[in-house]
Amino acid sequence: MIPFGYKKPDFDSQIYINKFGKFKKSWKWKNKKDEWCFCTTAYENEKKGIYKNSVFNFIKFIYIDDDWLIDNNSKNNFLYNIKEITENKKPIVIVDNELYIDILKKTNEKDFTFTTWVGNLSEIENTDFSILKERKVYYFSNSWVYSKIVINFFEKKLPNIIIINPVAERPGWNIYDDLPGMQLDEDIIRNYILNKEIKLKEEHEIKEQEFIENIQWPFKFLGPGAGYYYFLQGECGQIFQVKQGGLNNSHLQHLAPLEFWNDNFSYSTKRGPVTDWKGAMDFVIRKINKMSPFDSNKIRGRGIWLDNNELVIHTGKRLIIGDKKIDIAQYSPNGHVYERSHELKLNIKKVKINEFEILKIKNCIDKLSIHNVLEKIYLLGWCVLGPFCGALEWRPHLWLTGPSGSGKSAIIQKIIVKLLGDFKIYVEGGTTGAGIFQRLKKYNDSFSIIHDEVLKRGKEQLEQEIEMIRSCSSTQGVVLKGTADQSGKEYTFNSMFCLSSVFTILSERSDKTRFSIINLSKNENIDWKIFRKEINETFTNEICEKVRSLFFHNWDIVKKNIDNFKDIAGVICGDQRTGDQIGTLMAGYFSFLKMKIYEQTEIQEICEEYLRNFLDDDNFMNDEIELLNKIFTSRIVYIGYDNMREDTTLLNLLKRAAGTEENTPDIRCKKELYKYGINYNDKKNKIYIAYNYEWIKLLLKNTVWYNNYGNVLKRLSFVDEKTKVVHFGEFYHGRAVVLDAKCVLRLSDDKIYMEAGF
Numbered sequence: 001m002i003p004f005g006y007k008k009p010d011f012d013s014q015i016y017i018n019k020f021g022k023f024k025k026s027w028k029w030k031n032k033k034d035e036w037c038f039c040t041t042a043y044e045n046e047k048k049g050i051y052k053n054s055v056f057n058f059i060k061f062i063y064i065d066d067d068w069l070i071d072n073n074s075k076n077n078f079l080y081n082i083k084e085i086t087e088n089k090k091p092i093v094i095v096d097n098e099l100y101i102d103i104l105k106k107t108n109e110k111d112f113t114f115t116t117w118v119g120n121l122s123e124i125e126n127t128d129f130s131i132l133k134e135r136k137v138y139y140f141s142n143s144w145v146y147s148k149i150v151i152n153f154f155e156k157k158l159p160n161i162i163i164i165n166p167v168a169e170r171p172g173w174n175i176y177d178d179l180p181g182m183q184l185d186e187d188i189i190r191n192y193i194l195n196k197e198i199k200l201k202e203e204h205e206i207k208e209q210e211f212i213e214n215i216q217w218p219f220k221f222l223g224p225g226a227g228y229y230y231f232l233q234g235e236c237g238q239i240f241q242v243k244q245g246g247l248n249n250s251h252l253q254h255l256a257p258l259e260f261w262n263d264n265f266s267y268s269t270k271r272g273p274v275t276d277w278k279g280a281m282d283f284v285i286r287k288i289n290k291m292s293p294f295d296s297n298k299i300r301g302r303g304i305w306l307d308n309n310e311l312v313i314h315t316g317k318r319l320i321i322g323d324k325k326i327d328i329a330q331y332s333p334n335g336h337v338y339e340r341s342h343e344l345k346l347n348i349k350k351v352k353i354n355e356f357e358i359l360k361i362k363n364c365i366d367k368l369s370i371h372n373v374l375e376k377i378y379l380l381g382w383c384v385l386g387p388f389c390g391a392l393e394w395r396p397h398l399w400l401t402g403p404s405g406s407g408k409s410a411i412i413q414k415i416i417v418k419l420l421g422d423f424k425i426y427v428e429g430g431t432t433g434a435g436i437f438q439r440l441k442k443y444n445d446s447f448s449i450i451h452d453e454v455l456k457r458g459k460e461q462l463e464q465e466i467e468m469i470r471s472c473s474s475t476q477g478v479v480l481k482g483t484a485d486q487s488g489k490e491y492t493f494n495s496m497f498c499l500s501s502v503f504t505i506l507s508e509r510s511d512k513t514r515f516s517i518i519n520l521s522k523n524e525n526i527d528w529k530i531f532r533k534e535i536n537e538t539f540t541n542e543i544c545e546k547v548r549s550l551f552f553h554n555w556d557i558v559k560k561n562i563d564n565f566k567d568i569a570g571v572i573c574g575d576q577r578t579g580d581q582i583g584t585l586m587a588g589y590f591s592f593l594k595m596k597i598y599e600q601t602e603i604q605e606i607c608e609e610y611l612r613n614f615l616d617d618d619n620f621m622n623d624e625i626e627l628l629n630k631i632f633t634s635r636i637v638y639i640g641y642d643n644m645r646e647d648t649t650l651l652n653l654l655k656r657a658a659g660t661e662e663n664t665p666d667i668r669c670k671k672e673l674y675k676y677g678i679n680y681n682d683k684k685n686k687i688y689i690a691y692n693y694e695w696i697k698l699l700l701k702n703t704v705w706y707n708n709y710g711n712v713l714k715r716l717s718f719v720d721e722k723t724k725v726v727h728f729g730e731f732y733h734g735r736a737v738v739l740d741a742k743c744v745l746r747l748s749d750d751k752i753y754m755e756a757g758f
Contacts, residue, residue, distance in 0.1 A: 002036040002063050009061065009068045011041045020057040021045035027080070027098045029118070034083050038062045038071065040118060042099055058097055058120050077118040077127045084113050091136040094161075096150070104140075112138075121149060129157055140164045215264055219255045221287060222337060223294030229285075230294045231255055237317075237328045237340030239299055247285060249277040297492040298336045302344055303423060303446030304552070305494075306391040307336055311555045316343040341443060344422040346545070350553050353546035358593065360538045361547075364415070367531060369406060369521050374582075374610050378516040381585030382498065383416055384592045387423035387548050389496040390446025391555070394566070394580040395473055400500040402520030408500045411520075412452055414532070416498060418539040419547060424448050425495075429456030433465030446494040455501040466511065469497050473514045513577045516585060547592070554595050561598055562587040568603045572611050582611070624716045627705050631689070632747060634699055638672060650676060651747055658682065658745060680741065687744050688725055688736040689713060710737055718743040 012023040020043035029038050038060060045055040060071040079085060080101065085092060093112045095101055101114040117127035139154050139161055154161050219240075222230035228241045233255060242251050252261060258275070265280035266273045305312045313320040317340060318327050328340050365380050382398045389395050400408045417426055425439065425447045436449060454462055472493045499515075506512050551558055565587035570579020590598060590606065598606075632651035640646050653673050657680050659665035670680050677693030680686075690696070691710040700706045713719065720738035 002038075006063060007066055007068065009039065011039075011061065011068075016041075016043065016059075020059060021055075024056070024099070025102075026061075029078075029080060030083060031078060032083050032086055039068070040098060042097065056097065056099065058118075060118050074118060074123060074126050077123075079115045079117065079127060079129070079131065081113060081115050082131070085115060085131060085135075088113060089135075091138065092132055094132075094137065094139045094154070096141075100140075124150065124153060132158055133160075137161045138164055218257070218260055221284075221291060223291035224288055225294040225296060228296075229288050230296070231288075232337055232339075234329060239337065239339050241296075247281050249275075249281070252277065252280055252284065299444050300336050300338050300390075301444035301446070302341050303390045303494070304388050305336070305446060311388075311391060311552060312338075313346075313552070314338050315346065316341045339444065341445075346422050346548075349545075349549055351546055351549055353543070353550050357538075357543050357546065361543070362593065364535055364538050367526065368411065369402075369526070370518060371521065372519065375516070375518045377589045377610065378582075378585050379411075379518055380592065381588035382496065382516070383419040384547060384551060385584065385588040386416075386420045386448040386496055386498075388551060388555070388558075389423075389448050390494040391559075392496075392562070392584065393474070394584050395494070395496045396581045396584050397469055397473070397496060397515045398498040398518060399504050399506070399515045400498065400518045400520060401502065401504050402518075403502060403522060406520035406522050408520060409452055410532070410535075412450055412498070412500060414535045415539055416450060418541070418544045420448055420450075421541075421544060421548060423548075424450055426450045427452070429453030432461060433463075433468060436465060437468055440493050440495065448496040448498065450498045452500050454499045455503075455505070462505065465497075468493065470511070470514060472497065513575070513581055516581060550595060551591070554591075557595060557597050558587065558591045561591050564598065564600065564603050565590075565607070568600070568607050569611065572607050583607075586610070624712055627700075627709060627712050628716070628744070629747060630703070630705075631696060631699065631709075632744070636676070638669075640668070650678060654678070654680060654687070654741075655745060658741065679736070685741045686720060686723065687739045687741045689739065691735045691737070710735070713737045713739070716743075 009026070011026050017023060022044045024042040024044050026039050026041040028036050029040060030036050041059050041061065043057045043059065045057065060074050060077075061068045062071045063069075080098060090111065090113045093104070093114050095104065095114060095116050097116055101116060105114050117124050117129075119126065137158055137160065139151065141151065141164065151163055154163070218234040220232040220234070222232055222239075224230070224244065227244050229244060229247065231240045231242075232238075233240050240251075240255060261275050261277070261280055262273065265276045265283070267276050268274075300314060302314045302316050305314065307321075310321055318325050319331055319338060320326075328338055331338060362380070365376050368376065368379075370376050370379070378396075378398065382396060385392065385396075400411065402408055412426075417424065423446075425436075425445075427436065427450070429452060431451060436451070451465070454465070472495050504515075504517060506515060506517075562584050566576075566580050566583035568579075569583035569586065570576040573579050573582065586606065632654065633649050635647060635649060636653075638646045638648050638653065650673060653669040656663070656666040657670040657673060665682060670682075673680055675695075677690035677696050679688040679690075681688065689710075696709060697706060700709055705712055714721075714737055716739065718740040720740065723738045725736040725738060
């Protein structure tokens with residue numbers, strides 16, 4: 001080590017100048033501990049001018065006995081910048097001498113660590129290069145003098161070194177030729193290194209591409225996604241997913257036979273050829289990582305789908321597109337991937353159904369104990385569209401309800417199941433929502449779900465199924481599930497649901513607009529023995545296949561009708577989601593009766609006829625009206641005159657308080673309303689409903705309006721926004737919503753729905 005208080009060196013003394021040439025510069029060499037060990041100096045033997053083809057002598061000086069001496073026996077030298085090399089992971093650039101390092105590091109120090117050996121060319125073997133064996137190393141050949149000898153040395157010493165050799169392209173070139181007057185106008189070394197990297201990469205990609213093109217892969221690469229690699233197996237036609245970082249040779253053998261890997265990834269040994277599993281895994285991982293991310297929701301099982309505006313039937317082993325039948329193994333994924341499964345038994349022939357058969361089906365539906373004509377349209381519309389749920393943008397759901405003996409199970413088994421054919425999953429009452437979820441997730445089928453007696457396991461167990469049904473309604477709906485590794489899972493389902501029970505449990509309007517309720521009643525006037533025979537003769541396998549064939553081969557017409565019916569029904573109902581639900585079912589029903597594209601005027605007349613009479617149905621209520629109705633039609637006990645107890649509603653009390661032409665206003669009813677947080681101002685003809693009132697909150701406890709009913713009521717079209725109430729009165733000191741009393745008094749009148757925004 002150089003001691004403190006060392007003697008100042010005289011490297012530029014005349015003795016050294018005479019011997020080696022003009023003194024240029026000296027450099028301190030420090031070890032890994034940043035300790036100064038020795039110096040090197042550069043002397044220039046000028047021949048043709050400064051820095052052009054000059055010959056440099058690089059001399060090592062060591063400090064011994066308080067003096068600087070030339071080291072003539074220099075051995076086991078370390079690299080220049082050794083401390084920096086060990087402390088960072090930047091690529092290493094070896095240059096011919098310290099002068100070049102000083103020049104190049106000014107513009108490239110952030111990108112590279114520069115180093116060189118001790119002394120001249122003849123002393124290169126005295127330096128230890130072993131520290132560079134595991135690093136990314138370049139040799140930048142700066143001068144034609146050193147080029148061939150040094151390159152040969154490094155190619156033997158460091159097999160992985162990348163040679164940057166501009167001298168080969170420009171004989172006689174020196175780095176100073178590009179740096180006149182020491183003005184570093186260009187990042188010379190970086191440009192050469194980048195060009196070399198690009199060239200090496202292009203050569204590698206060309207070789208790799210040639211290799212890829214020559215391989216006949218027995219499986220398909222789908223891409224990476226959500227922490228997995230996805231493949232489509234060739235032999236079984238199913239999706240194979242492997243967790244990223246977990247690919248092994250067992251997985252590779254699952255994808256392709258051992259013979260394939262032996263033929264394409266093997267190397268010779270003394271004992272014979274050996275499969276290069278590491279090389280194969282590396283190649284597969286690099287290839288799939290270059291692909292676009294794969295969305296697992298693109299996997300499709302059996303059923304009927306829409307792909308590039310074409311209807312596709314996935315039977316399990318083949319795809320039917322128009323008149324073409326394609327084996328899944330021959331189908332090239334184009335966005336969506338169809339997974340092989342059990343073969344469906346179906347026969348989609350282009351066979352026409354005659355008018356008599358259509359009329360027979362309609363007559364059977366008309367004879368069912370359903371008194372609402374629109375509900376009969378719902379039922380038949382759902383049945384004919386059920387097989388095509390995977391191709392619909394909006395998937396309507398059905399709920400059959402009625403007392404025991406009203407024929408719910410008979411309708412399901414004799415009509416719905418028959419019309420759906422194999423495009424269904426029929427489950428009994430004991431089935432759980434989790435079971436249905438796992439079944440759909442496993443096979444990715446676009447089948448309609450028929451769940452008979454859904455309340456057999458209770459209301460709470462049904463909630464999970466209701467959540468899944470919500471996501472199934474729209475093509476944009478997804479189910480998100482948490483996972484142990486915090487990554488989460490996203491699922492998309494494409495099913496239409498038909499539930500049956502004695503009563504429904506739907507309370508939220510958002511759920512009511514996704515379901516069409518079919519209310520059944522007992523009908524003692526029907527001879528069920530005769531009617532059952534008629535149903536069996538009508539809904540035969542042959543006729544039901546004709547119905548499915550009718551819709552499959554005319555889907556363009558059906559799709560056009562669905563779009564038009566949804567738009568017009570949405571306008572009439574004043575709510576597009578309600579229009580999507582009802583319009584889709586009506587389009588299915590009327591397309592079945594007559595397969596044609598219905599004109600706008602025809603659809604308008606149909607919707608006017610069937611929808612105007614049912615606007616007071618709960619299915620058509622918006623949230624604001626439903627909330628208002630909930631408050632005013634709830635049952636209360638009223639102690640009237642002579643202490644008589646009376647079962648009544650707040651709406652009835654309000655009407656008495658307002659009075660009529662025949663009856664004078666009842667002051668006691670007005671005071672009674674006040675106790676429930678409702679103040680009727682007969683002079684201004686206004687109704688004040690208190691915010692945050694305990695009785696109203698108790699009434700709304702199990703609804704979405706519990707803590708927000710005041711803000712929901714403020715969305716009504718007949719709210720008085722100008723009148724501000726901050727002191728409600730004796731029982732409640734706080735704000736209130738102000739409504740037009742005339743509109744509230746007409747709660748049973750159809751006009752209120754129009755005024756509320758319909």
